[in-house]
Structure formats: C-alpha cells, structure tokens
Amino acid sequence: MPIPTMSKAKKYYVVWTGAKPGIYESWAECQAQINGFPGARYKSYESKAEADKAFKQTAPSFKPGAAKTSGSQSIIKRIPKAKSAIIKDSISVDAACSGNPGKMEYQGVWTDSKEQIFHQAFPLGTNNIGEFLALVHALALCQKKGWNYPIYSDSVNAMKWIKQKKCKTTLVENQKTEELYEVIDRAEKWLAENTYTNKLIKWETEDWGEIPADFGRK
DSSP: OOOOOOOOOOOEEEEEESSSOEEESSHHHHHHHHTTOTTOEEEEESSHHHHHHHHTSOOOOOOTTOOOOOTTOOOEEEOOOOGGGSOSSSEEEEEEEETTTEEEEEEEEETTTOOEEEEEEEEEEOHHHHHHHHHHHHHHHHHHHTOOOOEEESOHHHHHHHHHTSOOOOOOOSGGGHHHHHHHHHHHHHHHHOOOOOOEEEOOHHHHOSOTTOOSOO
C-alpha cells in the first residue's frame, strides 16, 4: 500500500510595503515585490479570508529585523534600508533641547560633510518646535539660494506639521516664549505663502545611525 504524502498547506502572502502592495498566492510572487525594496513589510496567512482582512488594515507592529510567528505560522520581517540609499547631496536638520521644554537649538548641515549651514538657539522651547523650525529654515534657505536639495529629518511630527503648515505645539505662550512664538508665526506665514519642490525625507535612524545634524547629546 503506498504511503500517502502530506501536501504542503497553501499560503497567501500580504505585502503592505513593496514594489506593488497586494495579496500573492506564492512565495516567489511575494519575493518579487519585496527583494531589494527598502523597508518592505509582508506576512503570510493560511487562508484567503485572513489575508483579505489583513490587507485592509495596517501592517502589524513588530520589532525591526525580527521574525514573528503565530499559530498560523505567519512570517513578518522588516528589510533594513541600506546606507547606499542615503542621498549625499542633501541637507540634514535636527534639534536639541535641555529639558522639554528647556533651552532649545536647531541646525542644518550638509549630509555628506556634516558642515554646518545654519544654527539658531532659544532660551525656552521644545524639541518638536526646533525640528519644525529647522525644516522651515532649510526650505526658506533653499528657496532663497535656488537649491533643490532633498532635506532629511528624523522627526515624523515635524514633517507632519510642515504638511499641515502649522506648528501644533502645546508650549505656553508667555514672556519667556514671546521671541520663539514670533519665529513660529513667521515660519507658518512662510509655509502659507510659499511653495517648494525640495523632497522632505525621513532619516532612518534605526538603519543609518544618528542623523548628521544630531547634536550628540543622547
């Protein structure tokens, strides 16, 4: 009597971040979407229904670089972004704060050489405000100089505020922060009245280390 063979269960692969996000019915098709794609996110499921439901949601959270398994033996993995992806001809900005709020400063540097392009300091502020003002300062400077360099920031909040054209800080406005709020008002006014073509790019600290504009106080 022939020994029955166990057929391998079919899996469905959800690709949230890849060359072409979607649901794929083979590992080979999934690989074609994630291989060489920075920050690719994907996971396998044992049924089409599970995969359909998962694809409609955001990618599950997980520790970078770690595989994760569940009862369905699903796999999820984050592919690190290669340092070769960093655009050398670019500007990097960052802020630092001694206490939050506290004495705050921000700067912009050339990404490749780390040579400082601009620097500002205030007696009282927050790190998020500094990150926001650093981006606006870089954008305004690029417009003035006719530069179209990409600008790196490691602050998701600051980049969001730039898109919203509003510094959504909760810092109390008083005599100590009066000068800072004047600068914030000018920054918001600049964003409201100007356009820019510079790309704002998230600096991937996890993969690339600290942003070149970092003040080195961590």
